[in-house]
Amino acid sequence: MSGEGDIPQAIRKLAPGKLVIASHNKGKVREIAALLEGRGLDVVSAAELDLPEPAETGTTFFANAELKARAAADLSGYPALADDSGLCVDALGGDPGVYTADWAETPTGRDWNLAMQKVEDAVQAKGLDVSRAAHFVSVLALAWPDGHVEWFEGRADGTLVWPPRGTVGFGYDPVFQPLGHDQTYAELPHETKNAISHRNAAFKLMEAAVF
Known part of the structure; x- marks a missing residue:
């Protein structure tokens, strides 16, 4: 397992060929595919292969990333890359965290406007002087059909803003302003974000470990 700041020691390299992005989230697939460009990989999403979405029953980003990657690798017969990521708000003790998507769930699907409002309401309930510091976490899990898995964790720190700003991103991007920038994730061009x-x-x- 490799964490942010570590020098990862990969057991296995990823050979050129087909790679499944284990997600049905179009925004996430687009971002991951862009990062993989030029690597000699034939990238395809789980949605394109009509693979089912496994229940995210893990209680950590690592567990959920692994179960999604393993499921896609098992069903497709190809290596699979999964991301589990979330918004962690200091004032909320790290919530919504691993349950980031759950805060958006409604009987008819995910409503990210509702989720952002829930976060804002919860922060405001803490008082006027509460910290608005937050960070995003991403754990990538790379799984092979024989069960081998590698994990990699990244983090981006920033501040919650309200009201939401921007239309470029997805999820909670409109309320997250990364450190060193005066625009939210959803206001920044894809390449910058x-x-x-x-x-x-x-x-x-x-990249340092498997390519």
């Missing part, structure tokens, strides 16, 4: 994101931080560790 990709270069500074939590997912990119995890990818850099994976």
Whole structure:
């Protein structure tokens, strides 16, 4: 297992060929595919292969990333890369965290506007002087059909803003302003966000290890 800041020691390299991105989230697939460009990989998403979405029953980012990667690798017969990521708010003790997507769940699907409002309401309930510090975490799990798995963790620190700003990103991007920037993730061009994101931080560790 490799954490942010570590020099990862990979047991196995990823050979050129087909790689499944184990996600049905179009925004996440787009970001991961962009990071993988130029690696000689034939990238395909779980949705394109009509693979089912496994229940995310893990209680950590590592566990959920692994179960998604393993499921896609087992069903497709190809290596699979999964991301489990979330918004962690200091004032909320790290919530929504691993349950980031759950805060968006409704009977008819995920409503990210509702999720952002829930976070804002919970922070405001803590008082006017409460910290608005937050960070995004991304754990990438790379699994092979024979069961071998590598993990890589990245983080991006920032501040919660309200009201939401921007339309470029997805999920909680409109309320997260990364440190060193005056725009939210959802206001930044894709290329800029990709270069500074939590997912990119995890990818850099994976890149050093498996390519």
